[in-house]
Amino acid sequence: MQQLFLVAIGGAIGSIARFKLAGFMMNQATDWKFPLGTFTVNILGCLVIGALAGLADKYDLFSPDWKIFLFTGLLGGFTTFSAFGLETMILLRNGDIMTALLYVSLSVIIGVVLMYGSFMIFRHLF
Known part of the structure; x- marks a missing residue:
């Protein structure tokens, strides 16, 4: 608590x-x-x-x-x-370069695509 x-x-x-x-x-x-x-x-x-x-x-x-x-x-x-930056830095510091690049790329691309998609869906539905 x-x-x-x-x-x-x-x-x-x-x-x-x-x-x-x-x-x-x-x-x-x-x-x-x-x-x-x-x-x-x-x-x-x-x-x-x-x-x-x-x-x-x-x-x-x-x-x-x-x-x-x-x-x-x-x-x-x-x-x-x-927090996103810190997690990425920790991955890089630990030598997980591919994981860090994947994390950054997927977070930005999927985040923007989902935001835009949900915006358009809800804009037209309601």
């Missing part, structure tokens, strides 16, 4: 931070077609999760509860792209 609470609190904080930062960035680039808000959140999330994972790996810095709060809750609420 404690782990669920840690994920929930971290997720709430991360989601609010994502909402505020993405909104701020979009207000800075109102004439841009590029989705600067989401891009900024994703890139910043990757930077932060990489730094924290590096510290955790080198110094065993975080307890299991802190890892759940930070990685799953806070950064998971901020951006799941950071």
